[in-house]
Amino acid sequence: MKLKTSIINSYADYLRQLHGERVQKVTVDGGFTCPNRDGLVGVGGCTFCNNASFSPAYSLGQRDLSIKEQVERGILRVKQRYRNVNKFVVYFQAYSNTYAPLEQLQRLYQEALDHPQVIGLAIGTRPDCLRPEIVDYLDSIAQVKDITLEIGVESIYDDTLQRINRGHDYRSFEQALTLLAPTKIRVATHLILGFPWESKKMWLESADHLSSLPIDFLKIHQLHIVKGTALGEEYQKEPFSLMTEDEYQELLINFLSRLNPKIVIQRLFGQAPQEMLLSPVPRMGTGAATEALLFEMKQRGVYQGILFKH
Ligand code: SF4
Incomplete structure (x- = not known):
């Protein structure tokens, strides 16, 4: 059953409208680290973070390849799966991808943009890793390419x-x-819903706040707990309660109802390799979970922004 996704303002639809055809992301690893790991602002990283848990399997272990090689391999992989894809966004995902001298960043980003089918970049980073000269440089590229900065909060x-x-x-x-x-x-931006000390009221207020x-x-x-993290150690010592899948779906319906309909939704469910999960393995993959959510919203006559207050 394929549902129309106009119930939410979906990223796939957004890209298709903007570029006139399907656009796929190709994830690369620029060999970065993170100031919350190397000691500049902290050590050990965010307590939930194990980069291996949220990077696509194919992108793990490609650090030693050049960006050019990673882009070519990634595009080939996508084309083997979807025949008629001709436009790609290169996604610098692992760690903090603006955390390097400007000249190094320019070289890496340009290597990705040199591929004739690459129409833009998505660059994941932290709010404290954005120096004005990096923003100026990316803004100059954004005049002609599709440039997104993903700033985790x-x-x-x-x-x-x-x-x-x-x-x-x-x-x-x-x-x-x-x-x-x-x-x-x-x-x-990224948001995690489900930290056990936060509440439903706080999450819904987050929807109102982000809307502005x-x-x-x-x-x-959703908060899931993976191996190799400080949160994972805490969870193993003293398991805390996490939202069930049904509770999370209910929360998302309420969250999306209040969210500004102009905000394009890139993802609603996190996924980690089963062998890395300490929290219960979800019964559905992210695609099926999204379909189930949209189906439920349709049944209820609810859509993104139905309760949004201007
Ligand atoms: S989540 Fe991002 S900011 Fe936090 S430790 Fe991991 S890479 Fe660094």
């Missing part, structure tokens, strides 16, 4: 940011948005 609450050892506060996220506001760079910000795209995922 994970929670709008400083208490949570401290508890998860995020190494920055909410204010630094706002400062990054202010820096990007006058540019042509599109802005995505200058962001283009949103990725959300």
